[in-house]
Amino acid sequence: MKNIVIGILWAGxxxxxxxxxxxxxxxxxxxxxxxxxxxxxxxxxxxEETPPEPPxxxxxxxxxxxxxxxxxxxxxxxxxxxAPTGQAPAPMSAEWFRQNISKYKDxxxxxPTPENISAFLYxxxxxxxxxxxFAEVWQQVVATDPMLDANSTAPTTTSPTLRLRAETKKAxxxxxxxxxxxVGLIYFFNGSQYSQExxxxxxxxxxxxxxxxxxxxxxxxxxxDDFLAKVVMDEGQSKVMGVRQVPATFVAFNDNTTKPIGVGxxxxxxxxxxxxxxxxxxxxxxxxxxxxxxFQLKREEDLIAAVAPVAMSExxxxxxxxxxGFIPPKQLLRxxxxxxxx
Numbered sequence: 117m118k119n120i121v122i123g124i125l126w127a128g129x130x131x132x133x134x135x136x137x138x139x140x141x142x143x144x145x146x147x148x149x150x151x152x153x154x155x156x157x158x159x160x161x162x163x164e165e166t167p168p169e170p171p172x173x174x175x176x177x178x179x180x181x182x183x184x185x186x187x188x189x190x191x192x193x194x195x196x197x198x199a200p201t202g203q204a205p206a207p208m209s210a211e212w213f214r215q216n217i218s219k220y221k222d223x224x225x226x227x228p229t230p231e232n233i234s235a236f237l238y239x240x241x242x243x244x245x246x247x248x249x250f251a252e253v254w255q256q257v258v259a260t261d262p263m264l265d266a267n268s269t270a271p272t273t274t275s276p277t278l279r280l281r282a283e284t285k286k287a288x289x290x291x292x293x294x295x296x297x298x299v300g301l302i303y304f305f306n307g308s309q310y311s312q313e314x315x316x317x318x319x320x321x322x323x324x325x326x327x328x329x330x331x332x333x334x335x336x337x338x339x340x341d342d343f344l345a346k347v348v349m350d351e352g353q354s355k356v357m358g359v360r361q362v363p364a365t366f367v368a369f370n371d372n373t374t375k376p377i378g379v380g381x382x383x384x385x386x387x388x389x390x391x392x393x394x395x396x397x398x399x400x401x402x403x404x405x406x407x408x409x410x411f412q413l414k415r416e417e418d419l420i421a422a423v424a425p426v427a428m429s430e431x432x433x434x435x436x437x438x439x440x441g442f443i444p445p446k447q448l449l450r451x452x453x454x455x456x457x458x
Contacts, residue, residue: 213243263456270412280411288409291401292325292388298400299391300328302366302374303345304359307337314363314381319343321384327391334362367394422455423448 205211220236262268271277303318305311315331322329322344329345332353339347353359357366357374363381366374367390375398377390389409396406427443430451443451 208242213239217243284409284411288388288392289325291392291405291409292321292327295395295400296326296328298370299395300330300368301391302353302357302368303329303331304334304350304354304357304362304364304366305331305337305339306333306335306362308362310381311337311363312339314365315339315343315345317382317384317387318365319345321387321391330368334359367391369398369400373398419452419456423451426451426455 205215217236217239220232220239224232224236258264258266266272271280301318301321303315305315318329318331319339321327331339331343331345331347332350333347334350334354336349339345361379364376364379365382365387366376368374375394377394378387382390392401392406392409395401396403427448430447
């Protein structure tokens with residue numbers, strides 16, 4: 117009996133819960149006052165409202181194209197041909213050969229017919245023939261104009277070359293010996309192998325020409341006893357003279373001015389030439405004396421300095437130049453001969 121009561125109560129409870137879960141409309145008054153409505157299971161269950169379907173969205177296009185729908189290739193837009201610039205060069209002129217000889221060659225290579233190859237070979241032959249004529253006249257002009265002949269500045273054959281070299285060597289030795297009263301050397305060194313090797317070169321210059329050398333040790337190292345240079349310790353001399361690396365060599369003049377001539381190792385001929393060069397720049401020796409110590413017969417003339425003022429003056433008065441600044445060969449040669457013959 118107890119189990120039956122429990123079952124009934126459980127069934128009623130479940131029914132009440134089920135009824136409560138149904139979406140019945142709310143009513144006024146208590147249930148006993150609404151007996152005419154009958155039991156709730158006789159009432160029609162209200163239909164559940166279905167929510168409106170969302171509008172269909174467009175299917176996003178796949179970023180990967182399938183083979184079934186190939187994409188049509190867009191026709192490539194061809195660039196417009198370049199507009200013609202200027203006038204075509206005159207046939208067989210230098211500009212014509214520059215522009216067209218490669219075209220004949222390419223045409224013969226891409227389509228090697230007898231006609232194309234023959235045309236290229238003839239164009240090439242004409243260019244080579246003109247080059248040979250140019251070289252022949254070049255030799256004639258150089259041979260008959262000393263100003264254009266390099267042999268007038270320094271010999272190009274064996275015998276004169278050897279003679280000039282011997283004369284230059286003697287002039288260099290005499291000049292270095294003569295200026296020993298006007299110049300000296302200051303040599304900064306340390307205990308490195310490079311400094312010691314360069315010190316021997318400096319010592320040879322002192323022994324050969326009598327030029328005094330003051331050697332400044334930056335780390336307390338001394339030179340061998342057979343060296344003639346006077347050695348002193350660096351007490352700020354390197355800082356005053358801006359020495360950042362050793363070995364470093366300076367030329368000192370008797371007016372207490374100095375000129376650097378090299379940092380690092382140098383062969384003796386190069387050091388000798390730099391001593392003479394800075395001496396000429398300082399005025400200790402003349403231009404002619406310095407030229408005699410070089411492997412040259414004469415100094416090249418500065419043609420630009422001689423020709424430019426006259427050419428500029430005539431271009432303003434006589435309209436020698438055209439719009440491109442070109443001076444016709446006849447007028448240019450007249451100006452050169454006029455100025456170099458003075």
